[in-house]
Amino acid sequence: MSEPIVIENLTKYYNKFLALDELNLRVPAGEDIGLLGPNGAGKSTTLKILCGLIRPSSGKAYIDGIDITVDPEEALTRIGAIIETPEFYSYLTPEDTLNYFGKLRGMKSENLRKRIKEVIGLVKLDKWARVKIEKFSRGMKQRLGLAQALLHDPPILILDEPSLGLDPRGVVEFREIIKDAGKEKTVFFASHQLVEVTQICNQVAIINDGKLLTYDSIKELKKKYKSLEQAYLKLTGGSIE
């Protein structure tokens, strides 16, 4: 699929509040796209619609050509996602949790066991694999969130502030994991951290008040506005000059 994520005239109202206003966006295969915008811009709403967590008021969202509102189960097989700070069942261990989600995704026991070991190692939770999640810090839950997103090796990663709550070392490790995953996968990634976005993504979409302000390569934006920070501030209504 040349454009695994396609958003067409996506509009979302929360009662009378307009969160998304006819948003259009196409994410090409294998690209790492950052979704930027101030608080309340509509980033999380966009990602939640793509993950089938909420329904749009109008417009369409496609994952690998599948309309997420028509066949969410099929569309979700292609996605690995972290939305907001992940919360897990506190009575389960990371191993139990990944087993549960892996089985729901139809992974076979032997392959699943092997994969669980791999992703737990990747997010450095080896020592905590059999400890109940009720004892986990926010950062540890975030790590486990990334492990579950990568578990089934999906072609598309949808990440909403994935490094929130991580310590500086964790942020660096996360960035490396996502960058590495991004070599083979399409990554659609919402963040407030411009530095992080610059280091992971090739292109960014900046939105505000539910509208797309720009969708361009970071290189081009730097040419036009000197820096990504300047581009962000000018486009979203402020300047540091």
Add this chain to the structure above:
Amino acid sequence: MSELDKLGIVIRYEFLKHIRRKRLYVILGIALVVEAAVLILIPALRDGYPGSVMVMAAMLTAGPSLAAIGAVFFAGDAIAGEFEGKTGFLLFTNPIKKMTLWSGKYIASLAAVGLMIIFSYIIIAISLGAIYGEVPLEIFESFGVCMLFAAAVLSVTFLFSAISKGAMGATVMTLVFVWVISGIVQSVLGFTGNPYWFLISAGGDSIAMVYGGMEMFMEGFGGMTGGMGAMLEGYKVPTVGETCWGMVIYLVGGLALSMLISRRRQLS
């Protein structure tokens, strides 16, 4: 992978949740304490156990009835908890139909409550065997009615869980509905000589009523005289069959409505 396979997985992990939570053991403990209290207090406060095994069997249904009410604590957070605790942000991004998910949760909750009910009936059977040297066959009917009552309470709880923002709200609303509102309406309808088979609290009463009617129960304790006895004269006590139909309405209606509502619910 079929939805049936996924249903099996959800049941397995939801059941694991109930087994690992303290509330199962707390409710079971309370049910056993109630049965122990009945076994100790009746001979202590009167001259021995009632002459009829049926009366004593009816008295001991207090334990499993409480266990059935425990369904509320298992299911209160089944739907609301996924939204309130935000665990839904992970669970709902898995390729599974909501209907399969809620069905799995319902079956797992019923299995956990069923486990407690079976355990409390085993205690009843052992106690009756030890005291009277016999166990009435009606115990199986009582068990069946108790399971149906638990299933109905579970459905009502699912319905409140589907419409509530929080798990606590769903739990409290169900308890108020089943124990307070339904109980009061039953009393009013009963005293005024009207039928009340359709109330869920009447279903709860039937767990003991399978052993005999109100008269048998009162006779076992020396009969009822005075104002209370006169009041009960006008009661149109429903048959167990009638109350079972009432419970089926709550079971089917509550579950269907909870599924419809929760399918439409969004995690924003």
